[in-house]
Amino acid sequence: MALDRVTLGSTGLQVAPLCLGTWRFGKETGGVLETDRGDAHDLLDAYAERGGNFVDTANGYGDGKSEEWIGDWLAGRDREEFVVASKVYWTQMSAVDENLSRKTIRAEIEGTLDRLGTDYLDLYYIHRWDDDTPIEVTLRALSDLVREGKVNYLGASTTASWKLTKALWTSDVEGLERFEVTQPLFHAAYYEDVREYLEVAGDQGLAVCPYSPLAGGFLTGKYERADEDDPQAVRAPDGSRGSFDEYFGDWYVSERGWRVLDAVRAVAEEVDATPAQVALRWLMDREAFTCVPIVGARTVDQLEENLAAADLSLSGDQRRRITEARYGEDGRRHGH
C-alpha cells in the first residue's frame, strides 16, 4: 500500500508517516563504508516508489556526501514533491569546529543548499544546542533565512526540555520564527528520558520526528544477549551496526531495552508483524502530537519492512504492555 500523508504539526506540510533518515550515507565506521552512493540512491528510489516524500539529512552526514547524493538524486525529480530537512551545528564550511553563531549558520546554509542542489530547505534543524551563543542570536539568524526564502520552517534536534521551552519563549517575546518540529532520540526503550520534552512538544503544538527509532537496529530483535551480567554485551549478526560500531552498546542497549524488546517480540507474534514494525508503530500512534519516526535502513529489504509499519495497527493493551515493560514489579524503571 502506498504511504499516505500526515500533517506535520503546525507547519501544514503533508508528509509520509515515516521519514527517511540518511545519516549512514557516505559514513565510514571502523573502515566500513556503510552506505555507498549506489545503495543510497536505491534506498531513495524505494522510499519514493512507496510514496515517501520526507527526507532527513544534515550538513555533516558522510562529511557532506549525504546531502550531495540526495542532491544528485533530486536533480532527476520534481523538487516540489519532497520535503527536505537538514541540520546545522557541526560545521563543513566554517573555520570553527561547531556553533550556532550567525556567521556559522550563514556559511553552513550555503553549503547545504549547494550540495542539495536546491535554493530552499523545507525544514532546518539546530542539530545540537550551543551553550556559548545566546539562543536569541541563533533564532535571529535562522529567522532571517526564513524571511529570505532559504528555509521554510525551523526545527530543534535533541536538547534539554527547558532549553527547548526557552527557545520557544524567546521566539514569542522577540517576534522571531519558532521551532515547529523537534527531533529527539526516542524509541520504545528510551521514553522516560524524554517524557518532559515530549510534554513540551504536545503543549506547544510541535511535531516530533524521533531519531534512531529502532535503537540503531536493536529493536529489530536481531541482536542476542551475550552476557547475563552485562546487558550491553550483544551477539551481533555479521555486518550489522552492532558488529562494527564501538558505541553500539553504550548508545542503544540497556537492561530496560531487553525487557522492552521481549514485549515488542511478543506483540509482533500476536499481530503477525516483525519487531521492527511493532516498535515503529508504537511510536507513531500519539494523541498529543504528530509523531513521524525517521527510519534508518541499510538495505531496501530493511526499508520495505520498516515502511510496512504504516499499515499496522496495535490495540491499546498491546501498546500499554510495551510501554510498561520498562518497569519492574516494584514499579521502578529498569536501568542499564
Ligand SMILES: NC(=O)c1ccc[n+]([C@@H]2O[C@H](COP(=O)([O-])OP(=O)(O)OC[C@H]3O[C@@H](n4cnc5c(N)ncnc54)[C@H](OP(=O)(O)O)[C@@H]3O)[C@@H](O)[C@H]2O)c1
Ligand atoms: N538529530 C540527531 O542527532 C540524529 C542522531 C541519529 C540519527 N538521526 C537521524 O535519524 C535517522 C535514523 O537513525 P538510525 O539509523 O540510528 O535509526 P534506527 O532505525 O534506530 O537504526 C537503523 C539501523 O538499524 C538497522 N535496521 C533498520 N531496519 C532494520 C530491519 N528492518 N532489519 C534489520 N536491521 C534493520 C540498520 O543497521 P545495520 O543493517 O547496519 O545493522 C539501520 O541502519 C538517521 O538516518 C538520521 O537521519 C538524527
